[in-house]
Structure formats: C-alpha cells, structure tokens
Amino acid sequence: xxxxSREDPLLMxxxxxxxxxxxxxxxxxxxxxxxxxxxAASLARIRSGLRRLAGMSSADVFVLPGSGTLAMxxxxxNHVRGGERVVIVNHGYFxxxxxxxxxxxxxxxxxxxxxxxxxxxxxxxxxxVERGAPPALVIVTHVDTSTGVRxxxxxxxxxxxxxxxVVLLDGVCSTGGMREDLDDLGVDLLVTAPQKALAAPPxxxxxxxxxxxxxxxxxxxxxxxxxxxxxxxxxxxxxxxxFATHATSLIRALDASVAEIFSEGLDERFRRHHEVAELxxxxxxxxxxxxxxxxxxxxxxxxxxAPPTGVDEARLRQDLLADGVLVAPGIGAFAGMAxxxxxxxxxxxxxxxxxxxxxxxxTARQTAA
Ligand SMILES: Cc1ncc(COP(=O)(O)O)c(C=O)c1O
Numbered sequence: 579x580x581x582x583s584r585e586d587p588l589l590m591x592x593x594x595x596x597x598x599x600x601x602x603x604x605x606x607x608x609x610x611x612x613x614x615x616x617x618a619a620s621l622a623r624i625r626s627g628l629r630r631l632a633g634m635s636s637a638d639v640f641v642l643p644g645s646g647t648l649a650m651x652x653x654x655x656n657h658v659r660g661g662e663r664v665v666i667v668n669h670g671y672f673x674x675x676x677x678x679x680x681x682x683x684x685x686x687x688x689x690x691x692x693x694x695x696x697x698x699x700x701x702x703x704x705x706x707v708e709r710g711a712p713p714a715l716v717i718v719t720h721v722d723t724s725t726g727v728r729x730x731x732x733x734x735x736x737x738x739x740x741x742x743x744v745v746l747l748d749g750v751c752s753t754g755g756m757r758e759d760l761d762d763l764g765v766d767l768l769v770t771a772p773q774k775a776l777a778a779p780p781x782x783x784x785x786x787x788x789x790x791x792x793x794x795x796x797x798x799x800x801x802x803x804x805x806x807x808x809x810x811x812x813x814x815x816x817x818x819x820x821f822a823t824h825a826t827s828l829i830r831a832l833d834a835s836v837a838e839i840f841s842e843g844l845d846e847r848f849r850r851h852h853e854v855a856e857l858x859x860x861x862x863x864x865x866x867x868x869x870x871x872x873x874x875x876x877x878x879x880x881x882x883x884a885p886p887t888g889v890d891e892a893r894l895r896q897d898l899l900a901d902g903v904l905v906a907p908g909i910g911a912f913a914g915m916a917x918x919x920x921x922x923x924x925x926x927x928x929x930x931x932x933x934x935x936x937x938x939x940x941t942a943r944q945t946a947a
Contacts, residue, residue: 580901580902580932582902582903582932583902584899584900584902586902587899587902587903587904588902588903588904588929588932588933589904589920589925590903590904590905590919590920590921590925590929590933591904591905591906591918591919591920592723592751592774592879592880592906592918592919592920592922593723593750593751593771593773593774593780593920594773594774594779594780595773595774595775595777595920595922595923595924595925596777596923596924596925596929597777597778597779597831597835597924598777598835598838598924600834600835600838601777601778601779601831601834601835601838601924602831603834604830604831604833604834604835605779605827605828605830605831607827607830609826609827610826610827610830611826612820612823612824612826613818613820614818614826615818617818617824617826617829617830618816618817618818620829620830620832620833621641621815621824621829622816623833623836623837624639624641624829624832624833624836625639625641625815627836627837627839627840628753628770628784628786628836629786630840630844631753631754631758631836631839631844632749632753632758632760632768632770632786633757633758633759633760633761633762634760634761634765634768634786634788635761636761636788636789637768637786637787637788638786638787638792638808638812638815639784639785639786639787639815640652640783640784640785640786640787640808640811640815641782641783641784641815641824641829641832642782642783642784642785642811643781643782643783643822643823643824643825643828644781644782644783645771645780645781645782645783646748646750646769646770646771646783647675647783648783648806649750649769649770649771649783649784649785650675650676650679650748650769651679651806652769652783652785652806652808653746653767653769653785653787654676654679654680654683654685654715654746655683655801655802655803655806656795656798656801656806656807656808657714657715657744657746657767657787657791657794657795657798658680658683658685658714658715658744658798659798659801660683660684660685661684661685661686662685662686662713662714662715663685663686663687663688663710663711663712663713663714663715664680664685664686664687664688664713664714664715664716664717665688665690665703665706665707665713665715665716665717665738665743666680666687666688666689666690666716666717666718667690667692667698667703667716667717667718667719667729667734668689668690668691668692668698669692669697669698669718669719669722669725669727669729670694670719670722670723670724670725670727670910671722671723671724671725671909671910672719672722672723672724672748672750672751673689673717673718673719673722673748674910676717676719676748677689680717685715688706688709688713690702690703690706692727694724694725694870694910694911694912695725695726695727695870695871695872695882695912696727696872696875697727697729697730697872697874697875698729700730700733700734700737703733703734703737704737707737707738707740707741707743708741712741712742712743713738713741713743714743714744715743715744715745715746716734716735716737716738716741716743716744716745716746717746717747717748718731718734718735718745718746718747718748719747719748719750719751720747720748720749720751720752720753720756720758721751721752721756721877721879721880722751723750723751723880723918724882724908724909724910724912724918725870725871725882725910725912726869726870726871726875726876726877726880726881726882726918727871727872727875727877728752728756728875728876728877728878729875731747731758731763731765732763735747735763735764735765736764738764739764744766744767744790744791744794745764745765745766745767746765746766746767746768746769747760747765747767747768747769748769748770749768749769749770750769750770750771750774751774751775751877751879751880751922752770752775752877752879753768753770753774753775753776753784754770754774754775754776754777754839754847754922754923755774755775755847755848755851755878755879755922755923756775756848756851756852756877756878756879757844757848760786760788761788765788766787766788766790766791766794767785767786767787767788767791768784768785768786769783769784769785769786770784770786771783771784772784772828772831772832772835774879774920774922774923775851775879775922775923776832776835776836776839776923777835777838777839777922777923777924778828778831778832778834778835778836779828779831779832781825781828782825782828782829782832785808787808795808795809805822848878850926851878851879851921851922852878853927854878854921854925854926854927854930855876855877855878855879855881855921857927857930857931858881858919858921858930858933858934859876859881861930861931861934862881862883862919862934862937865886865934865937865938865941866886866941867883867884867885867886867937868883868884868886869881869882869883869884870882870883870884870908870912870915870916878921878922879920879921879922880918880919880920880921880922881918881919881921882908882912882916882917882918883916883917883918883919884915884916885916885917885941886941886945888944888945889941889944889945890944891907891908891914891915891916891917892907892914893944894917894937894940894941894944895907895917897939897940897943897944898933898936898937898940901936901939901940902936903932903933903936905917905918905919905933906918906919906920919933
C-alpha cells in the first residue's frame, strides 16, 4: 500500500519537496523564542552550511522570514539604485519576475530573453552587456523552474565580471541539488529558498553576499526600504539581537535539513541528484514523453516534459493525484502543454519509480480510452 493519497500526496512538484522524518520532527518540535541561544546556534549552523554548499567562503548570509521572492527583491534593492543598468539573462518565468522587480525599483533593465526551453546565447549576453553604460548588476537564474533550463553560470559570470558588474544568481531551484562553486565562478550574490533541493519547509528567504557585494551595499548605504534593508538584519544573524521575529520553527527545520545534507556528503548528494534525474528522464522517454528543455541545458533538479500525443496533461495530473502523486503543470509559454516533475531534495530513486509507475498507469488509461 502506498502511504500517499489525494489529500497527502507525494510532492513531486518543483517545490515544496518531501521532508525527511528528521526534518518533520524538527518542524514539530516545541516552539523556540526568537531571542534564544538555541535559535542563534541554529542560525550559525545554517549560515556556515550555506556558505559551504554555495562555495562562498566569506559570504554574509541572511535568513529572513519570507519566501524566495523576498530574497530576490532584497538582493536587488540593497545592491543597486534607481537609474542604474541591470542585465537579466532570461530563461523563463522567474527571470521575468526579476524584470518586474527591477522595473518597480526604477532600474534601467536590459532583458536578454532566450527562446523558451533554450539557453540565451553568450554572444548575445556579451553584446548587450557591452552596449552603452556598463551594467551595475547582471542577473541569472541557475535553473529556471518554468523551462528547466540550467544556465551557463560560468560563462555569464565571466562576461559580467569583464564589465565590472556585480553578479546575482537565483539558486532557488538549484542550491543543495548541484554544485555551486560561486567564489570560483565570480558570483557575488546568491538568493535561494529552503523548499526545493534544500529539502526544508517553505517560508525563508536566503541571501548570500560576497565581500564584493558587501562593499557595494556599504557604499550605497541604506535602501528606501525598512524590512528589506539587510543592514538591519546583520546583528540578528550573529547574535540574539532583535530586529523582527525570526521564523524559529522554520529555522529549526532548515538546521536539521542542512545537517542531513552534510551527513549525506556533498559529492554523494550531487551524484545522487544527477543519477535520479537520469532515471526520471530515461523512464519518461520510455513512456514517450519529450523534454521541452534543450539537451545541453537539462538540470538535475527537475524535468519539464510534453506528454505523448493523445495524452491530455490536465487529465494526466488529475489521474496522478488520484493515485497520490502530485506533479506541476507547465507555466508561461508551456502552460497546457507540459508537466513539471521535481526530483530533488529528499526525493530519490524510490519516489521517481513511484511516479513513473503512476504515469504508466495513467497514460495507458487515456490511450486505451
Ligand atoms: C527559480 C525560482 N526563483 C524564484 C522563485 C520564487 O520563490 P518563492 O515562490 O519561494 O517566492 C521560485 C519559485 O518556485 C523559483 O523556482
């Protein structure tokens, strides 16, 4: 008997992802005070774990109550000012979100928009970066959850650094599921969130700032924002000082998850993600699904797939849910024509096999009808 049901399905959406028993227990543990030494100790462990995971050895790490979108906006408002130029390497829906955030804050945005499912050409990125005033900031999403495109972070960062820009990476759908040696790549800012490959509950905004980004933030001084002003969060990150109430249960759960990530070991974890992604892709290929992401840009954390002819994606998702498996619909240009399947965090071979089995039954039902 499967432990999953329509009401409590296996979450194979690209976040939130399943929690391990240890992380669930941490989430259900007694509530802690935001001013407790225990909460400060959890924050210290999370901050050092995230530095190691991202390969940003000297980063300031901020853990704010909020979601990934808050991390995106915080990173922007603290490191650029209205009128400055920002180049966004756009691989889908979440880069569009950065375009909106930057526009609202009065930035001069250049949007290098790739065809859906494809990588932006580096030559085009370079041409846009080198056109006109040098950009203050270049933004790229490591894995865009709408298209499944894994960016060429090394290539984009090199172009951006040549122009003197600060480089901001969105790791919401990558951090914890793939290697991010960001000091080596020249990335200055990482925004991420716990609910995907970090395998913890949603509700925290994570921002990592390199010394170069910190310098820029200090030169610019405080942004026209209160909660989002990162300087107000510096003391609460390293002591029991109060600025705003910490999300203590979420911090406790993320602390447990980070500990599990390091007990698995980073090499082993990244290898597992790669292997599970291959298993998912091979299984879906056998069931005649087509990846909508170009081969060279496939990500280890999720797959974006068109169902075979004769299989309706909305009905497929409903049938899967009746079987206790939740997958996500396509969004943006892929709405109505794709399913998105997360295979990251605590989800491994067993979970992917369960999905493939359920998909096999559901597609057989539709094609037999
Ligand atoms: C790549 C990426 N960036 C940003 C976000 C926004 O994060 P949140 O929904 O936690 O605000 C998401 C959410 O799915 C995402 O996939």
